[in-house]
Amino acid sequence: MEERTGPNQDPGNTAVSSHWIQTQRTEGCLFEGNRKVTYTQGREEPYPDHPERFEGWPQVVCRESVCERCYWEAECSVSQGGGVHIAVTYKGISRKGRGSDCGFGFNKHSWSLRSDGHSYSVWHNKNLTPIPAPPSPSHRAGARADGEGVCVSRVGVCVDRPAGTLSFYSVSDSHTLTLLHTFHTHFTEHTPLCAGFSLQNSSVSLCQLE
Template sequence: MPNSMTHVHIVLYMPPKLCLHLYIQCMFIFRLQLGNLGFVSGINCLFVFRVSETLKLTDPDLIQMDEFKNEQLLSITINLLLFIRSQVPVTKKLFQSYAADVVLDADTAHPKLIISPEGDSATYTDTWQDVPETPSRFDNTLNVISKQGFSEGRQYWEVEVSGKSYWELGLTYPGIPRQGREEDCWLGRGKESWCVEYFNGNYAAWHGGVQHELPLLAGKQFTRIGVYCSFPGGLVCFLGADTMTPLHCFCAGTFADTLYQALCPGHDNEGTNWKALKICDASRSAPVL
């Protein structure tokens, strides 16, 4: 291929923002098509089988190629996935370059949430706290949003979720309902917010009242969840920050208002969900390979 070196040169010298955008797309494409195999520790028969099965589903004629061409195609796919996996530390640093200082606004928190004095954690309590009733406070959903919003640039933040059986994380416009019908105030149930929800081992993404089940992630446990948002790109992406495993990506197109970080630590879930959701220093975390 006479132009292969030219193509490599172009990729190597791409602007970091474009590299990150393309990397995100590659991660989600391969997770959806190959069952989240971009971060496997080795290549085995199951991997080859899944690639073949994917080809059968996407293009049955392609799998009928002669054995030599099949081997070539599998080799290219494997090498690409290994390359993507090898770039995890580099990509982590790109995400970290957009690390945001997120402080939770206690004046927006549901009365059954305890917000730390530093504004970096939210904990559920059975006790209804004596707090001022304000229009900005959620009164029937266990939500809290950040003090500061953003309407330009890119931001990345991480939340520690270890030891929890229920949580929701995401982004919202300031106009999300705070009082009224409970179903209107949940994250992701309206067009004002985007979120990923975890409940008893299962993950789902929500926006506009539409649930996107994420069966490939069932049973997976993460210590931290990362949320990346490109305001100019209209992207909201969720990742398992431990291994930079892609969870879900929303392509919003164009955002219509300022965005605020939002979270819900959930109820006690029969005594299994008492731990806090804690905002971490995303600029210091390292991926586990």
């Protein structure tokens, strides 16, 4: 474990911007400013058309690209039966249709950490690796008005493009990081990298780092 300031000590590490490109699907996605997005199945939100949205996946990406070395945190609230993919993707990922070439973690253009509120798994190019969630005070059981439970957790993401590493961390309430997984890869594509999220009965908020 390490303190949260660890990945951020390099002055080249900066937080990701939080301006969303909204998903093409109007079903379920509700945006609250530039920091939070919620997806609830069956809910319709009439957003205007945008050529860079995903047609068949409930996904969003941040408008600005990730810099060479970057660290950010996201708080995930997952309802029963839901889940969220916290992803890093090339900006050139396909947006049209419902194929695996569009889904975060289902192709060679993206990497993701999935949380269902109780456990983690990492995904890349359709390869899944289960990760047992470490005990952490950041996992809190809440309750919605309908009585269903809500699990809240915070995840840190550290990208070092020159080194070819992408790391995911569990972040406790005391801001201690526990490494969940590190991808070692060659970021060979010339298009920028972006932060992205895929949601199912869940919400994601980008955290303001001190």
